[in-house]
Amino acid sequence: MPYKIEIFIGSDNNTRKIGKNYLERIRKWANKVFPNGYTLLRSKDFYNGVSEDSVIISVLSDKDLVLEQDIKQLRNELKQDSVLLAKYFVDLEVF
Numbered sequence: 001m002p003y004k005i006e007i008f009i010g011s012d013n014n015t016r017k018i019g020k021n022y023l024e025r026i027r028k029w030a031n032k033v034f035p036n037g038y039t040l041l042r043s044k045d046f047y048n049g050v051s052e053d054s055v056i057i058s059v060l061s062d063k064d065l066v067l068e069q070d071i072k073q074l075r076n077e078l079k080q081d082s083v084l085l086a087k088y089f090v091d092l093e094v095f
Contacts (some may be wrong), residue, residue, distance in 0.1 A: 002092045003064055007057040007071065008084040010045065016052040018042065025077060026055055033070045034059050060092065 009026060011018050030038050038059045045054040059065075067085060075083045 002090050003061045004088045004090045005059040005061060006086045009055045010047060010080055011053040018053040018055060029074050030057050
């Protein structure tokens with residue numbers, strides 16, 4: 001069964017913005033973990049009532065990927081308190 005995976009990443013804790021260097025570190029990580037491709041979306045999220053820039057990485061996969069260690073590595077590199085992982089079973093149709 002196909003999966004949709006979404007990873008929600010908050011901004012730099014000091015600036016509440018996604019700067020060029022910060023985004024490049026996320027891209028480098030995503031390129032390594034998802035070499036077959038992914039979608040990167042920039043968004044405005046709210047955490048503890050405070051607005052911040054954020055990034056969502058969206059991936060479609062034909063299998064359940066084990067990502068815990070990879071996400072912990074990203075969380076530590078970005079100095080985030082948390083990074084959210086969501087997985088969904090999906091029906092895919094390609095036209």
